[in-house]
Amino acid sequence: MAKYSLYINSDCSLIIEFEEEISLELSRFILGAKLAIEKASLEGFVEAVPAYNSLLLIFEPKAFQVERLLQETKELLDKTKSLAPSQSTRHDIPVCYHESLAPDLAYVANHAGIPTEELIKLHSQAEYPVYMLGFLPGFLYLGNLNKALHCPRRENPRPRVDAGSVAIGGDQTGVYPIASPGGWHIIGKTPISMLDSSRQNPAIAKPLDTIIFKPISLEEFNQYDH
Amino acid sequence: MTIKIIKAGLLTTIQDLGRHTYRQYGIASNGALDSYSHQIANWLVGKSKTSPTLEVTQLGPTLEFTQPMSIGISGAEFELLINDTPQPMNTTLHLKAGDVLQFGKLHFGARAYIAFAGQLKKSCVMGSFSTNLLAEFGGYKGRALKDGDEVAISSKTIKNTRVTPSELLQELHHNLQQKHVIVRITKGREDNLLTEQSARDLFEGQFKVSSYSNRMALTLESQPINLSQALSMTTVPVTTGTIQLPDSGRPIVTLADGQTTGGYPRIGQVISADLNLLGQLKAQETVSFYKVSFEKALSLYQQKEHFIQQMLN
Structure with missing residues (x-):
């Protein structure tokens, strides 16, 4: 069992914090705890929100009986x-790395000191575990980006990055599910929708699933309905 | 029938009490920023607080009703005209077919709510009618209303005319008229990084609401608040009312459309009972923070809920 500390976070939430390093093992414990708490039907329970090394438990303020909830959560x-x-489920996400959709591909390759073909190979060969969702609706925080591809964020964030843009920022890679301002380097684009508001899980993946980026040609990209 | 949007105003959106189990997917709660005024507007037309209303922002809309409709408007104090004749807020208004409702001058506050006796012909997305402006779903086509839109709704008039008790308005709005709001907060997870001086700056200073503020966040202007040490934070979940301190030293307060995760030290959390006040602040107005315990925050919430329930009996 992972060592944790439990705190009152607000007048309607508790937060469980873990001291240990971020790891898949820790995430499995956090997700296990989330499931157990969801099943326990604690009074006034609204939602459990998992993160890298914390788990937020939100309650209705009118039913927030702190002492009792602290005790029940500990148990x-x-x-x-x-x-x-x-x-966990594996999701293949088609990505077109064509330069017309990847304005920063050459920059990141240059930063890494490798040809763009090599960058595409390294980026699409790895399996990326989903640690958590947040930042934007349906945005997946992924781990395991190859060290060679780490690249500091753009000095000047773009005022608008298209939905579906696949990008690298610092030691992370990810896909913009909706158009947004953004400071990551855009190295490709997926033609599939990362967010579907009609689904129970509106995102395409859940924490601990894995993502694989499948390179597709510009021709294939253009055949998708988008 | 429809409501014809002659002029949409600055930001007019369909909102209710929000969607509440989707933060784990990165989706904010959305919903009326001043949920109490939203509730009062609904009460004026005999609707429950979960019914959708139109949230009107600073510059109100002009609406034409093609069929008879009873409506209620509460929240920020606007001048109202129906067919060019002044009408009061916080009173049930009974409109005839062809009536035009126009929002005029804003006296204080930032957001008002229009509730309708009829039902909006919209379906829930993720359990809510609220508009998610960021991901463009819910509400009216996932966006703010535009000039020329027509919102489908069933025509309905009611017999009663209700008036919001003045005691209730006094309680909810007593410091909005001064264009300065005192918001009570509980401790934040990283507030141990506040030095004696920075704690004084936070609790004794006044913060000006910047013009970058929107439904996602209030961004505040002040002398920078300095922490005892820089902290490299792992991304954590935040909620409506979380006050974070970015490197600039100027606090940002997450609102109903804000990001579900944050990466800056959490120096406080606005109490549930005062969240509605955040939605009534506009650029250049000021806010100050007053710290209370979690126990006090809960009892303030319960008192407020109880008082509203009593008043809207």
């Missing part, structure tokens, strides 16, 4: 089993 955490790896 649930002490019995928590980590989420099994078998509950």
Whole structure:
């Protein structure tokens, strides 16, 4: 069991914090705790929001009985089993790395000191685990970006980055699910929608799923309906 | 019938009490920024607080009703005209077919709510009618109303005319007229990084609302607040009312459309009972923070809910 601290976060939320390094193992515990808490139907429970090394528990303020909820949460955490790896799903995301859709591909390749073909190969060969969602609706925080591809964010963020843009920022890679201002380097674009508001899970993946970027040609990209 | 949007105003959106189980997918709660005024507007037309209203921002709209409709308007104090004749807010208004409702001068506050006796012909997205402006779903086509839009709604008039008790308005709006709002906050997870001086700056200073503020966040202007040490934060979940301190030293307060995660030290959290006040602030107005315990925050919330329930009996 992961070592945790439990705090009152607001007049309607508790937060569980973990001291250890971010890891898939820790995330499995956090997701296991989330599941246990969701199943426990605590009074006034609204939502559990997982992050890298914390788990936020939101309640209705009218039902926020702090002492009791602290106690019940502790009991649930002490019995928590980590989420099994078998509950993860692999998602293939088609990405077109054509320069017309990848304004920063050459910059990142140059920064890494490799040809663009090599960058595309390294970026599309890895499996990226989803640690959490946030920042934008449906945005997946991914881990495991190859060290060679780390690249400091743009000095001047773009006022608008298109939905579907695949990008690298610092030690992370990700896909912009909706158009937004953005400071990451754009190295490609996916033709698929990363957000579907009609689904129970409006994002395409959940924490602990894995993402693989599948290179497609510009021709293939243009065949998608978008 | 429809409501014809003759002039849409600055930012007029469909809102209700928001969607509340989607932060884990990066989706904010959305919903009326001043949920109490939203509730009062609904009460004026005999609707529950979960019914959708139109949230009007600073520069109000002009609307034409093609069929009879009872409406209620509460929140920021606007001049109202129906067919060019002044009408009061906080009173049920009974409109005839062809009536034109026009918002005039704004006296204080920032947002008002228009509730309708009829039902908006819209469906819920993720459990809410609220507009998600960022991801463009919910509400009216996922966006703010534009000139020329027509909003489908069922025609309905009611017999009663209700008037919002003045005691309730006094309680909710007592410091909006001064264009300065005192907001009560509880401690933030990283407020141990506040030095004696920076804690004084936070709790004794006044913060000016910047013109960059919107439904996502209030960005505040002040002398920079300096923490005892720079902190490299791992991304954490934040909620409506979380006060973060970016490197600039000027606090930002997350609102209903704000990001679900943050990466700056959390120096405070606006109490649930005062969240509505954040939605009534506009650029150049000022806010100051007063710290209370979690227990006090909860009892203030319960008192406020109880008082509103009593008043809207």
